[in-house]
Amino acid sequence: MDSESPQPLTARFPVGGGEIGRLIQTRDWTKTPLGPLDLWPQSLKTATNMLLLSPVPIVLLWGEDGVMIYNDAYSVFAGSRHPDLLGSKVREGWSEIADFNDNVMKVGLSGKTLAYENQELTLLRHGSPAPAWMNLDYSPVLDESGKPAGVIAIVVETTKSVLAQRRLRESEERFRAFTTATTDIVYRMSADWKEMQQLDGRNVLADTANPTVAWQEAYLFPEDIPAIQAVIDEAISSKGVFECEHRVRRADGSTGWVLSRAVPLLNDAGSIVEWFGAATDITERRRKQQQLELVVHELNHRVKNNLAMVQAFAYRTFRDAEDIPRALDSFTARLVSLGRANDLLTGELWSSASLKQTLDQATVPHRPDGGRWELAGDDIRVSAKTALALTMAFHELGTNAVRHGAWSNDGGAVRVRCSLQIIDDGTQRYRIDWDEHGGPPVEQPKRKGFGTVLIQRGLAAETGGNVEISFAERGFSFRLDAPADRLRNE
Amino acid sequence: MAKRVLVVEDEMTIAMMIEDMLMDLGHEVVATAARLPSALEVAADGNLDFVVLDVNLAGHKSFPVAAVLQQRGIPFAFATGYGPAGIDPAFAGRPVLTKPFTSADLAAVIETVG
Numbered sequence: 001m002d003s004e005s006p007q008p009l010t011a012r013f014p015v016g017g018g019e020i021g022r023l024i025q026t027r028d029w030t031k032t033p034l035g036p037l038d039l040w041p042q043s044l045k046t047a048t049n050m051l052l053l054s055p056v057p058i059v060l061l062w063g064e065d066g067v068m069i070y071n072d073a074y075s076v077f078a079g080s081r082h083p084d085l086l087g088s089k090v091r092e093g094w095s096e097i098a099d100f101n102d103n104v105m106k107v108g109l110s111g112k113t114l115a116y117e118n119q120e121l122t123l124l125r126h127g128s129p130a131p132a133w134m135n136l137d138y139s140p141v142l143d144e145s146g147k148p149a150g151v152i153a154i155v156v157e158t159t160k161s162v163l164a165q166r167r168l169r170e171s172e173e174r175f176r177a178f179t180t181a182t183t184d185i186v187y188r189m190s191a192d193w194k195e196m197q198q199l200d201g202r203n204v205l206a207d208t209a210n211p212t213v214a215w216q217e218a219y220l221f222p223e224d225i226p227a228i229q230a231v232i233d234e235a236i237s238s239k240g241v242f243e244c245e246h247r248v249r250r251a252d253g254s255t256g257w258v259l260s261r262a263v264p265l266l267n268d269a270g271s272i273v274e275w276f277g278a279a280t281d282i283t284e285r286r287r288k289q290q291q292l293e294l295v296v297h298e299l300n301h302r303v304k305n306n307l308a309m310v311q312a313f314a315y316r317t318f319r320d321a322e323d324i325p326r327a328l329d330s331f332t333a334r335l336v337s338l339g340r341a342n343d344l345l346t347g348e349l350w351s352s353a354s355l356k357q358t359l360d361q362a363t364v365p366h367r368p369d370g371g372r373w374e375l376a377g378d379d380i381r382v383s384a385k386t387a388l389a390l391t392m393a394f395h396e397l398g399t400n401a402v403r404h405g406a407w408s409n410d411g412g413a414v415r416v417r418c419s420l421q422i423i424d425d426g427t428q429r430y431r432i433d434w435d436e437h438g439g440p441p442v443e444q445p446k447r448k449g450f451g452t453v454l455i456q457r458g459l460a461a462e463t464g465g466n467v468e469i470s471f472a473e474r475g476f477s478f479r480l481d482a483p484a485d486r487l488r489n490e
Numbered sequence: 491m492a493k494r495v496l497v498v499e500d501e502m503t504i505a506m507m508i509e510d511m512l513m514d515l516g517h518e519v520v521a522t523a524a525r526l527p528s529a530l531e532v533a534a535d536g537n538l539d540f541v542v543l544d545v546n547l548a549g550h551k552s553f554p555v556a557a558v559l560q561q562r563g564i565p566f567a568f569a570t571g572y573g574p575a576g577i578d579p580a581f582a583g584r585p586v587l588t589k590p591f592t593s594a595d596l597a598a599v600i601e602t603v604g
Contacts, residue, residue, distance in 0.1 A: 297572070301546075304571030305501065308589040312507035319510060385500075385548060392503065458502035461524045490525075490548040 013037065013045050017052030018072040023086055024048070032087050033065050043143045044069075047152060057157075060141065062150040066090035066105050077134075077157050079125060096129065097121050104138055108151030114138040118158050133162040182278065189262065189275040193232045197274065204258075204281045206251045219248050221255075239264050239272060245282065256283040309338060316450045330399070337362060337395035344391070345384050353387040355380050355487070356418060359432075362391040363414075366398030368407050377418035380430060382487045389462035396451035397434055397478060404443075405436045405476045412439030412475075420484060428484035436475040444471045463487055493539035493600065497522045498529040498555060499569065500547045504589070508542055508569075511593040517600070526550045533558045540600055541566035542587070545576055553578045565603035 014021045030036045051058040057074040075082040091098040116136040123132045135156045143149035179186050188197040196215035199208040228246050235242035242262040250256040262277030313334045321327035356379040367373050406412030417433045460467045465482025495517050499505035509519045523529035526547045533555045543566050559566045567585040574586045585599045
């Protein structure tokens with residue numbers, strides 16, 4: 001249209017209205033239900049002028065068809081539908097929500113209003129359907145006769161804020177799910193840690209439902225507070241992560257350990273608002289760690305003690321030795337025997353061992369084939385120390401039997417009897433009898449060897465019992481009579 | 491100078507070795523105790539110049555014996571596989587023979603305590 005042609009009537013309408021104002025002026029309205037611009041009723045022109053001058057997105061739906069007249073602000077909302085949307089029928093222009101707008105037209109043209117807050121509508125945008133949310137307010141527009149001739153709608157899209165709120169809600173739900181799912185103790189502290197806002201103790205610690213300044217007394221031990229407070233002070237001054245392993249009073253009154261971590265929540269100015277923390281119950285881990293340290297310590301002691309025993313064997317075996325190769329054999333055999341005793345006790349975790357099994361193992365390396373060995377009677381569990389002493393003594397008995405006694409010929413045999421007896425005062429005594437028979441005639445040894453000393457003195461001192469040794473001509477015999485409780489416990 | 495020595499040691503083979511070492515060094519072993527009660531008895535009444543004191547006696551710590559010896563002014567040295575860390579702080583500074591030890595170690599300890 002030629003702007004220089006004199007058109008006095010349309011030149012005054014619409015007044016301003018930005019891009020849409022110009023479009024309305026230049027559009028050929030004759031083929032639309034609204035007819036030529038200069039024939040529009042005044043009510044339509046007034047409503048159009050009003051919305052064109054508004055910064056709020058507004059659309060006018062005129063007539064039964066709801067022909068759309070809108071402003072610049074609305075054209076942003078219309079997106080790629082604009083400019084074709086201008087002057088189109090609302091049920092066609094927004095065909096995907098025709099039913100919704102059908103209702104809007106019916107209600108509006110009957111003179112009533114409609115209002116929606118954060119109404120979700122699926123709109124075609126960039127060629128594909130996408131959810132959108134908006135605040136919609138509809139009110140009727142009256143014509144010159146006072147009847148509703150159109151519907152005016154204020155359309156404010158809220159998609160961004162709805163999605164932001166939804167993300168926030170989901171984040172909060174995830175957070176709640178996390179704090180529910182975790183077995184960790186969770187807590188909130190004031191910015192300066194003076195006040196505990198809340199603590200969910202997970203049955204490990206007592207819960208704190210309401211803010212309290214007495215939380216240190218409730219959960220901590222006075223002697224631990226200075227060290228923990230130092231870590232807190234450091235975290236506050238650096239606005240960094242608080243992390244500390246410390247003791248706690250548990251809900252059941254026992255002492256526990258936690259690994260506690262907390263992070264500061266900062267406001268926009270960078271100041272701490274509060275602390276959010278989680279604490280893991282590490283009582284069991286600490287206990288196992290301590291147990292392990294104890295075991296390593298004890299093991300170190302046993303190794304040292306074993307070395308000292310090896311040293312003692314060497315000292316005794318070689319000190320007075322005239323025949324070095326033979327002394328070396330004796331020494332080696334004693335070490336093997338000590339090694340076997342270790343195997344037996346390792347199997348029992350160094351707690352206790354079966355006495356008969358101990359005797360059996362100690363004599364196995366010396367025993368000839370063919371059943372020249374009998375072990376009968378009562379069995380008891382003995383302490384690790386007793387088992388070790390018995391092993392060493394019975395190793396010596398076996399060695400002697402092979403060298404000079406019942407196992408030195410083809411027919412001799414050894415019989416061992418074990419018996420647990422209750423004597424008059426009610427205490428228990430344990431007796432071991434080692435009797436050799438069928439061997440060569442026994443001769444009284446010229447001097448007491450280390451083996452005999454070990455058997456007599458060692459076993460007597462170790463067991464608190466009486467040891468008797470007899471070199472009778474028909475066969476060597478050994479007897480131990482000791483308090484059973486001492487064998488079991490010491 | 492020959493000393494009268496008490497050996498407190500619950501492992502008999504080790505006790506016998508310490509006795510041998512002491513005798514080889516020219517000292518006299520007046521008694522050997524393997525358990526806490528007998529060790530306490532000799533420590534309280536014995537005519538002793540020196541004591542070799544095993545720390546662990548069949549599961550019991552020998553510190554009560556050390557206390558008696560300290561009170562009587564009898565010199566002693568601990569013998570232990572645990573090392574100095576296992577010693578009651580009340581006896582910190584007392585000589586410790588860490589097992590296994592040599593006869594020279596034993597001689598040196600007896601020398602230092604006079």
